[in-house]
Amino acid sequence: MKRIKKALAPIVLSGIAAATSAQAGEVEVLHWWTSGGEAASVAVLKGLLEKEGHTWKDFAVAGGGGESAMTVLKSRAVSGNPPAAAQIKGLDIQEWANLGLLANLDSVAKAGNWDKLLPEVVSNVMKYENHYVAVPVNVHRVNWLWANPDVFRKAGVGIPTTWEEFPAAADAIQKAGFIPLAHGGQAWQDATLFEAIALGMGGSEFYNKAFVKHDADTLKSEKMVKIFETFKSMRKYIDKDAAGRDWNIATSMVINGKAAMQVMGDWAKGEFTAAGKKPGVDYMCLPAPGTSGQFTFNIDSFAMFKLNNDDNVKAQNTMARLIMEPTFQETFNLNKGSIPVRSGMARDKFDSCAEASMDAFNAAASTGDLVPSMAHGMSTTSYIQGAIYDVVTNFFNDDSQSAKEAVNKLAQAVKAAM
Amino acid sequence: MGAHDRPEATAKAKGGLAWLERWLPKMVLAPTFVMMLVFIYGYIIWTAVLSMTNSRFLPSYDFVGLLQFEKLFENDRWLVACTNLGIFGGLFILVCLALGVTLAILLDQKIRQEGAIRTVYLYPMALSFIVTGTAWKWMLNPGLGLEKVVRDLGFESFSFDWIVDPDMAIYTLVIAAVWQSSGFVMAMFLAGLRGIDNSIIQAAQIDGATLPKIYRRIILPSLRPVFFSAFIILSHIAIKSFDLVAAMTGGGPGYSTDLPATFMYAHSFTRSQIGLGAASAMLMLGGVLAILIPYLYSELRGSRNG
Numbered sequence: 001m002k003r004i005k006k007a008l009a010p011i012v013l014s015g016i017a018a019a020t021s022a023q024a025g026e027v028e029v030l031h032w033w034t035s036g037g038e039a040a041s042v043a044v045l046k047g048l049l050e051k052e053g054h055t056w057k058d059f060a061v062a063g064g065g066g067e068s069a070m071t072v073l074k075s076r077a078v079s080g081n082p083p084a085a086a087q088i089k090g091l092d093i094q095e096w097a098n099l100g101l102l103a104n105l106d107s108v109a110k111a112g113n114w115d116k117l118l119p120e121v122v123s124n125v126m127k128y129e130n131h132y133v134a135v136p137v138n139v140h141r142v143n144w145l146w147a148n149p150d151v152f153r154k155a156g157v158g159i160p161t162t163w164e165e166f167p168a169a170a171d172a173i174q175k176a177g178f179i180p181l182a183h184g185g186q187a188w189q190d191a192t193l194f195e196a197i198a199l200g201m202g203g204s205e206f207y208n209k210a211f212v213k214h215d216a217d218t219l220k221s222e223k224m225v226k227i228f229e230t231f232k233s234m235r236k237y238i239d240k241d242a243a244g245r246d247w248n249i250a251t252s253m254v255i256n257g258k259a260a261m262q263v264m265g266d267w268a269k270g271e272f273t274a275a276g277k278k279p280g281v282d283y284m285c286l287p288a289p290g291t292s293g294q295f296t297f298n299i300d301s302f303a304m305f306k307l308n309n310d311d312n313v314k315a316q317n318t319m320a321r322l323i324m325e326p327t328f329q330e331t332f333n334l335n336k337g338s339i340p341v342r343s344g345m346a347r348d349k350f351d352s353c354a355e356a357s358m359d360a361f362n363a364a365a366s367t368g369d370l371v372p373s374m375a376h377g378m379s380t381t382s383y384i385q386g387a388i389y390d391v392v393t394n395f396f397n398d399d400s401q402s403a404k405e406a407v408n409k410l411a412q413a414v415k416a417a418m
Numbered sequence: 419m420g421a422h423d424r425p426e427a428t429a430k431a432k433g434g435l436a437w438l439e440r441w442l443p444k445m446v447l448a449p450t451f452v453m454m455l456v457f458i459y460g461y462i463i464w465t466a467v468l469s470m471t472n473s474r475f476l477p478s479y480d481f482v483g484l485l486q487f488e489k490l491f492e493n494d495r496w497l498v499a500c501t502n503l504g505i506f507g508g509l510f511i512l513v514c515l516a517l518g519v520t521l522a523i524l525l526d527q528k529i530r531q532e533g534a535i536r537t538v539y540l541y542p543m544a545l546s547f548i549v550t551g552t553a554w555k556w557m558l559n560p561g562l563g564l565e566k567v568v569r570d571l572g573f574e575s576f577s578f579d580w581i582v583d584p585d586m587a588i589y590t591l592v593i594a595a596v597w598q599s600s601g602f603v604m605a606m607f608l609a610g611l612r613g614i615d616n617s618i619i620q621a622a623q624i625d626g627a628t629l630p631k632i633y634r635r636i637i638l639p640s641l642r643p644v645f646f647s648a649f650i651i652l653s654h655i656a657i658k659s660f661d662l663v664a665a666m667t668g669g670g671p672g673y674s675t676d677l678p679a680t681f682m683y684a685h686s687f688t689r690s691q692i693g694l695g696a697a698s699a700m701l702m703l704g705g706v707l708a709i710l711i712p713y714l715y716s717e718l719r720g721s722r723n724g
Contacts, residue, residue, distance in 0.1 A: 067688045074476060095475045095690070185582075185671055241561035243582040243671045383474060386689035390495050390673060397584045397672030409494070416489065 025315030028057040029302070030076075030086035032069045041335040048322045054315035059083050077101055082305040084316045088134065090125060090377040093303050097128030103304045103313070105132040108320045117324070117342045119365035121372070122299060134303040135323045138338035141357045142265040142296040142373045143196050143288040146251065146272070150282075151178050151260040159261075162290045163200050163230050170237045173260045180237035182259035184245035187393040191375035193234065193263050194392045198227050200290025204369045211374040214384065214418065219411040228395060228403035235396065254283065263288050265298060265376070269337040269353055285353040287360065295357075295364035298376040299341060387413035462703065469696035477692060486697035496698065499676040502588050503705075506677065507656035509592045510599075514652055515645065517596065518603025523633065525604070526611045536608070539601035547598065551665025554594040555581070584674035587667055591675060595662060599655065603648050610644035611637065646713070653709050657702060678702050 027049065033042050046056040061069035066087065076082050077096075088096060096102055109115070109132040115123060118136065126134045147159050152169075155176035160166040170180035183189060199207045202223055209218040218224065239259075242250070251271040253259040262268065272283050279285055287294070304320060307313050322328050329340035334349055339357045347355055364370040372378035377385055391413050395406040472482045490496050521539060525532055542550065557563040558581040568576040580586035614637060622632050660679040667675040669684075678698060686695025 071687050078476060092475075092690075099476065186668065187670070187673075239561070240579060240582050241559055244555070244668050382688070382690045386684070386691070393670070394494070394672040394674075397670070397674065399584075413494075416492065 024053045024055065025309065025311035025313070026055045026057055027085060027312065027315045027319050028059050028083040029319075030059045030061065030069060030073055030083045031302075032061055032066045032087060034060050034062040038336065041332045044331045044335065045319070045322065045328060048328055049315070049319055052318050052322070054318060057083075077305070084307055084312060085302045085304050085319060087300065088303040089299065089301055090372070090379075091381050092377065093125065093134045093301065094128055095381070096303055097133045101305055102128065102133035103306045103316065105135065105304055105317070105320050108132070108317050112321055112324050114324060117344070119343075119361075119370060121365070121370050122297070122341060125299065125372075125378070126301060134301045135320045136341040137300045137302060137323055138329075138333050138336055139341050139357075139361060140265045140267060140298040140300070140338045140376075141360065142192060142298050142376060143199060143291045143294060144264060144266055144268070145286045145288045146254055146262045146264060146268050147284040147286060148254050148257055148260055148282075149284055151176075151257055154178070155260070159284065159286060160289050161286075161292070163197055166289055167233065170260075174237065178257075179239045179253065179259040180261065181234060182250040182253040182262040183234075183238045183242045184247050184250045185238075185243040185397070186245070186247075187389045188375055189247055189250075189264075190393045190396050191389050192265070192373075194227075194231050194396075195296065195373065195375045196263050196288035196291065197231050197234075198224075199294055199296060199371065200288055201227050201230060204294055204371050207371050211379045211388075212372060214380070214414050216411050216415065219414060220407055224407050224410070225403045228406050231392075231396065232403065265373075266337055266339075266353065266357060269351075273337070279351050279353045285356065293360070293364065293367065294369040294371065295360045296371055296373045297361075298373045298378055300338075381417075383417045384414055387417035465696045465699050465703075468692060469700045471693050473692040473696070475690045475692075482693075486693045487701075489694060490697050490701070493694075495673050495676060496678075496681055498673060499678045499681040502675060503656065503677050505588050506591055506595070506659070507653060509589070510595050510656050511649060511652045513592065513596045514600045514603050515648060517600040518607050518648065519638075519641075521600070521604040522607035522611055525608055536605070540605050541601065542598045543602045545598065547595075547659075547661040548665045550594050550598045551662045554590065554597070555666045558590050558593075581667065582671060584671045587671060587675045591659075591662060591666060594666060595655075595659070598662075599652065603652070606644055606648050607641065610641045614640055650709065650713055654706060657705055678705075 031042060033039060049056050061072050073086050082101060114132065122136055126132055126136055151173065152159055155173045155178065157169045157172040160169040173180040183193065198210065206218060206223060209215045247264055248271050250262055251264065251268045254262050255272060255275045255277060277283050302323065304316055307316060324342060326345055329342050329345060330349065333340050339354050339361060343362065347358065374380060374385065374388060388410065391406060391410045395401050468477055469486055470481055470483060471478055472480050525536060560579040560582060565576060565578045581590045618636060619632055622636055658679055659677055660683065663669060663675055663677055663680050669676045669680050682695050682698045682702065685691045685698065
């Protein structure tokens with residue numbers, strides 16, 4: 001009898017627990033943060049959610065910057081069984097919302113005062129027809145220049161702050177026997193470099209006209225030709241093994257002093273940190289040449305899907321609320337290397353690069369220099385982005401093409417993809 | 419009464435058995451048949467339908483006629499992909515056939531250790547294209563592989579950087595693909611050579627024909643069916659080539675080593691242009707059919723004559 005009682009006890013207890021937390025729901029979360037630091041960042045959110053009594057069902061699809069995850073998500077959504085939340089960014093949020101699949105988060109947003117906490121450029125991306133359908137998680141600054149000060153010391157030059165200064169510095173570095181620019185020859189990395197040059201030489205207004213509004217005259221303008229020429233001139237500062245190289249391998253070339261600089265988003269900081277390097281001492285993080293007041297953003301976000309089960313909707317809303325709360329914003333971004341999307345956060349735990357990024361973000365938000373990244377799918381749909389990628393990467397690798405031809409091709413490709 | 423029942427029962431059982439004999443194969447095959455119908459032919463039809471819609475993010479059914487095909491032919495990247503398929507497929511098939519025949523003839527000279535040598539040549543076929551591609555990517559990388567090794571040996575001016583040269587990168591794919599598949603072609607030809615009636619060759623030898631002449635006039639012509647099957651297999655490997663490119667060059671530098679299959683994948687799944695991707699898939703299907711239909715035709719006609 002005693003034995004039976006003992007055996008029954010947990011069942012009874014769990015029954016009571018279930019009765020008291022009848023509100024508990026489940027969120028299934030699709031994401032592709034599977035590498036070490038990323039997985040740790042996701043675990044933060046999972047822990048917070050479970051503390052509130054809900055359950056977290058992990059739906060991680062690894063690989064390819066989310067390509068495979070998106071394929072899985074499409075098949076789930078078409079069959080009428082989408083997860084509660086999925087890592088969807090940029091204009092893709094609008095596409096999903098347009099299909100009528102996303103849930104309305106206005107009540108959570110109002111309670112959390114999101115409109116006040118988020119810059120308008122950011123909240124616009126999260127809204128569809130003026131209703132919140134997604135929650136931003138973090139902000140990456142894309143227009144960073146990572147530099148190894150040791151290499152610059154040996155070459156006897158300063159770190160270039162404009163693209164006009166760049167060739168002189170790069171030539172000196174090359175003469176000293178180093179690779180001036182670490183780069184990986186993949187379409188998205190070519191586009192990242194191209195976008196930094198376009199922003200640095202053209203300015204924010206030009207950038208927005210070209211990559212957000214896709215104004216044909218801007219795309220074909222004389223300035224764009226100059227930008228393409230500068231972009232092409234970077235070829236001679238890159239070693240010839242760059243084809244197909246991953247970004248983190250390029251970063252490690254800067255870390256171990258083989259190369260002087262890399263233009264890459266702030267996820268590169270994770271590599272420096274992992275190698276035990278200190279910002280300002282072992283490596284420098286500076287805005288990409290000519291873009292000191294500007295901020296190219298890449299925002300990770302979770303879009304919330306419409307669900308039928310009321311308890312699960314509650315869990316989903318809790319998740320949305322938690323993501324915007326300071327606890328999560330701080331721990332998550334410390335792990336991920338990015339900065340919180342929420343304004344007015346305590347800064348003491350962040351390093352100098354993150355602080356510089358926060359300052360630039362706040363300043364740029366008020367001056368209109370906060371621009372969406374083309375290379376990372378923030379400024380345009382995936383089809384126009386793809387068309388730009390094709391032109392940019394082809395021009396960069398094809399010696400026979402002139403900048404004038406490339407500019408015409410760009411305007412044509414963007415028009416065809418619209 | 420019992421005696422009366424028995425023959426009836428056996429007749430019934432016999433009838434049941436006959437029924438089972440007649441229907442069992444059909445019942446067993448029916449599920450696979452239905453699945454083939456749905457998952458191969460059904461999806462071909464669906465793809466054909468999608469290629470005529472403006473589907474982008476998810477399949478939609480706004481029909482736009484042949485617009486996607488028009489867009490495809492204006493697309494620089496698609497033209498590059500098709501040209502590349504011509505270069506890659508043509509060279510791959512030719513070199514594989516030539517190399518396969520030569521190796522098979524040499525191996526057919528009753529040499530020692532034939533089994534071991536055959537295995538050495540055939541072994542690459544056991545690897546997947548992903549592995550082949552990754553290995554060759556490292557070997558051909560100028561700063562890591564062949565070029566560096568030869569330079570370290572003292573030949574400073576040696577240069578072999580095809581894989582990073584947009585004009586030459588497509589040929590590196592041919593090298594890797596040939597390395598992988600020529601052993602298989604050799605095995606096919608070796609089997610064909612062994613199947614030739616020895617008495618014909620002996621008769622030719624008695625007539626005073628030299629060995630090269632025997633090969634040219636008798637043996638190679640009688641290998642025609644083997645040539646044909648090797649060609650069919652190699653050409654479909656070429657058209658569906660995807661993993662080799664994905665592993666070795668990722669379509670780069672730029673998109674200079676794009677093939678139709680990688681183009682189709684990129685557009686349907688990562689660029690949300692399902693309509694355009696479906697159109698390119700239909701053209702690939704057309705390419706396969708263009709090779710397959712004459713083959714089937716000649717096969718069927720051949721069997722009627724035989």
